[in-house]
Amino acid sequence: MSPKEQLDTLLHESRTFSPSESFRQQANVQDARIYESAEQDPEGFWSAQAHELTWFEEFESVCNWDPPHAQWFIGGKLNAAYNCVDRHTLTHRKNKAAIIWEGEPGDNRVLTYDMLRREVDKAAHALRQLGVQKGDRVTIYLPMVPELPISMLACAKIGAIHSVVFGGFSAQALRDRIIDADSKLLITADAGWRRGKIVPLKANADEAVVGTPIEKVIVVERVGAQAAIELQDGRDVRWQDLMASAPTSPFPAEPMDSEDYLFLLYTSGTTGKPKGIAHSTAGYLTGANTSMRTVFDLKDNDIFFCTADIGWITGHTYLVYGPLSAGATVVMYEGSPDFPDRDRYWEIAEKYGATILYTAPTSIRMFMKWGSQYVEQHDLSSLRLLGTVGEPINPEAWMWYHKYIGQERCPIVDTWWQTETGCAMIAPLPGLVTTKPGSATRPVPGIAIDIVDEEGNSVPPGHGGYLVITKPWPSMLRTVWGDDERFRNTYFGKFEGIYLPGDGAHLDEDGYIWILGRIDDVINVSGHRIGTAEVESALVAHPAVAEAAVIGRSHEVKGQAITAFVTLREGVSASDDLIAELKQYVVERIGAMARPEEILFTAELPKTRSGKIMRRLLRDIGEGRVIGDTTTLADPSVVEALKAQYKDQD
Numbered sequence: 159m160s161p162k163e164q165l166d167t168l169l170h171e172s173r174t175f176s177p178s179e180s181f182r183q184q185a186n187v188q189d190a191r192i193y194e195s196a197e198q199d200p201e202g203f204w205s206a207q208a209h210e211l212t213w214f215e216e217f218e219s220v221c222n223w224d225p226p227h228a229q230w231f232i233g234g235k236l237n238a239a240y241n242c243v244d245r246h247t248l249t250h251r252k253n254k255a256a257i258i259w260e261g262e263p264g265d266n267r268v269l270t271y272d273m274l275r276r277e278v279d280k281a282a283h284a285l286r287q288l289g290v291q292k293g294d295r296v297t298i299y300l301p302m303v304p305e306l307p308i309s310m311l312a313c314a315k316i317g318a319i320h321s322v323v324f325g326g327f328s329a330q331a332l333r334d335r336i337i338d339a340d341s342k343l344l345i346t347a348d349a350g351w352r353r354g355k356i357v358p359l360k361a362n363a364d365e366a367v368v369g370t371p372i373e374k375v376i377v378v379e380r381v382g383a384q385a386a387i388e389l390q391d392g393r394d395v396r397w398q399d400l401m402a403s404a405p406t407s408p409f410p411a412e413p414m415d416s417e418d419y420l421f422l423l424y425t426s427g428t429t430g431k432p433k434g435i436a437h438s439t440a441g442y443l444t445g446a447n448t449s450m451r452t453v454f455d456l457k458d459n460d461i462f463f464c465t466a467d468i469g470w471i472t473g474h475t476y477l478v479y480g481p482l483s484a485g486a487t488v489v490m491y492e493g494s495p496d497f498p499d500r501d502r503y504w505e506i507a508e509k510y511g512a513t514i515l516y517t518a519p520t521s522i523r524m525f526m527k528w529g530s531q532y533v534e535q536h537d538l539s540s541l542r543l544l545g546t547v548g549e550p551i552n553p554e555a556w557m558w559y560h561k562y563i564g565q566e567r568c569p570i571v572d573t574w575w576q577t578e579t580g581c582a583m584i585a586p587l588p589g590l591v592t593t594k595p596g597s598a599t600r601p602v603p604g605i606a607i608d609i610v611d612e613e614g615n616s617v618p619p620g621h622g623g624y625l626v627i628t629k630p631w632p633s634m635l636r637t638v639w640g641d642d643e644r645f646r647n648t649y650f651g652k653f654e655g656i657y658l659p660g661d662g663a664h665l666d667e668d669g670y671i672w673i674l675g676r677i678d679d680v681i682n683v684s685g686h687r688i689g690t691a692e693v694e695s696a697l698v699a700h701p702a703v704a705e706a707a708v709i710g711r712s713h714e715v716k717g718q719a720i721t722a723f724v725t726l727r728e729g730v731s732a733s734d735d736l737i738a739e740l741k742q743y744v745v746e747r748i749g750a751m752a753r754p755e756e757i758l759f760t761a762e763l764p765k766t767r768s769g770k771i772m773r774r775l776l777r778d779i780g781e782g783r784v785i786g787d788t789t790t791l792a793d794p795s796v797v798e799a800l801k802a803q804y805k806d807q808d
């Protein structure tokens with residue numbers, strides 16, 4: 159479907175789903191006045207939410223907004239790890255499961271809050287012994303094993319800033335992130351399991367750290383002998399050895415200032431260089447915690463199954479800081495949804511009695527493709543609420559999710575947010591809001607959203623515009639690490655004092671928000687954000703390539719797929735082998751998620767007279783659309799040649 163057709167389908171989506179009476183009656187939020195009261199007094203609303211956390215020192219004022227810089231809960235002191243772990247051990251939750259972990263090969267591990275506290279404290283002691291201090295950056299490159307949340311929480315306990323790099327990233331990508339964050343310590347694993355195969359993390363780490371500030375590498379043994387790794391003397395230490403010899407005494411939680419950074423998480427933007435999104439301690443934690451209670455309607459007996467990898471913001475907020483700060487039980491799964499078979503998620507959901515499931519549209523579309531028989535083999539009656547995140551969900555996928563996973567019983571919360579926003583911004587409160595398939599509905603209480611035109615004026619219903627957030631919120635990013643100018647320009651450069659997420663959207667007649675996707679040069683592949691410029695710089699680094707232009711085109715399962723148009727250097731000839739080599743080259747420089755779906759060689763790229771590549775035309779070609787305005791093209795024949803070539807390829 160072309161974007162235009164997609165938009166028409168969305169505009170004609172008229173099905174609505176109201177929460178059932180029984181869901182409504184048990185919901186945490188039953189009173190719709192929460193929206194108005196939060197709007198009238200956002201500071202009062204957020205202050206009340208922040209008081210769900212445990213503070214070492216009470217904050218003095220709620221918010222200071224000096225655009226683009228916000229400070230929240232000023233003067234307060236708290237510790238994120240204390241809030242996620244220690245405080246629960248002083249309650250009835252002491253022996254409650256905090257993390258139910260399942261490894262891909264079928265091994266599992268359950269950590270109660272009390273056990274988690276002991277692990278986190280030992281890890282904090284170990285990090286401290288290796289010299290980690292408050293404010294230091296620690297890079298974490300791990301598969302989905304319990305040591306990942308343990309490492310993050312140990313950093314938080316010390317007051318060190320963690321920077322988790324998704325295990326699917328290449329050595330080069332890891333290296334760039336280590337250098338940018340200036341980390342002295344890296345936590346990695348020998349290897350990870352994915353679809354029954356070994357993912358060589360340590361080998362990537364070895365390559366990544368050379369010539370960086372990294373002094374020590376902690377290596378978690380996950381795979382063991384089969385991974386066949388070597389430890390470098392004086393630099394590498396086994397996690398298991400450190401933990402075995404670490405003091406077992408409690409590690410005192412560092413009292414952090416509200417505004418001290420809790421973590422950095424790198425995300426793609428419109429230039430080739432990823433941005434280190436910096437999140438604060440108090441504001442971020444308040445946002446994560448609040449949305450667990452409101453959007454996810456979390457109760458003490460819930461089993462929260464979030465399928466995201468902790469290497470992305472969804473995993474940070476909804477596998478670690480949100481659920482644990484709220485004292486929940488989370489289900490964490492290490493591997494692939496189709497290993498050993500395509501029913502793995504449903505097997506896990508049934509086995510542990512998951513009550514809330516949070517996953518991505520791309521996964522739902524894949525499940526649809528696989529067929530409902532994999533779902534029907536399992537008893538999913540424990541589920542009571544479903545969530546989606548990562549990209550607009552097409553109404554058909556929504557309906558499938560509703561029917562086969564939710565069994566027409568579970569409300570669906572479609573949550574729009576970003577790495578930068580920290581937690582869900584647009585989403586229904588499931589006991590209150592009638593949902594429409596494909597719409598994230600309305601802003602959550604305390605969040606001010608608008609859709610505006612080029613001049614910043616609100617657009618009427620039915621008209622597309624820029625999605626913006628007009629007031630500061632606690633979990634907003636504080637800066638781009640080491641580049642405040644970029645923070646200012648990217649997010650606040652277009653409209654003064656107004657946050658620009660980079661998404662297009664429109665309102666319908668009922669005031670429901672429909673997200674239309676990115677409006678910048680960012681592609682959303684299976685819910686992963688990839689900058690076209692990153693892929694382009696990877697391609698042009700190859701000796702055969704003269705120039706490259708990368709676009710996203712719609713893809714049935716991935717949402718978007720990467721198409722690269724490449725011009726070759728003089729004397730290099732095009733071949734299928736070269737295509738395969740270039741694809742692999744991108745994988746090595748960024749990671750598997752950035753592998754171009756297709757590469758097209760072209761003698762020239764369409765450019766304006768000033769030499770700017772006209773991506774819009776390339777996108778039109780990619781989608782097989784009628785080509786729009788070509789009058790600014792330096793050489794119009796380029797487009798005709800490309801079109802003919804693109805057709806040949808199909």
Ligand code: WT7
Pocket residue numbers: 425471472546547548549550551572573574575576577578598659660661673675676682685686687
């Ligand atoms: C971009 C943010 C938030 C965690 C996952 C991705 C898109 C995200 C939705 C949704 C429509 C969505 C947006 C956004 N997006 N959720 N429910 N409906 N679009 O985090 O990597 O920072 O990407 O994902 O385009 O800007 P991220």
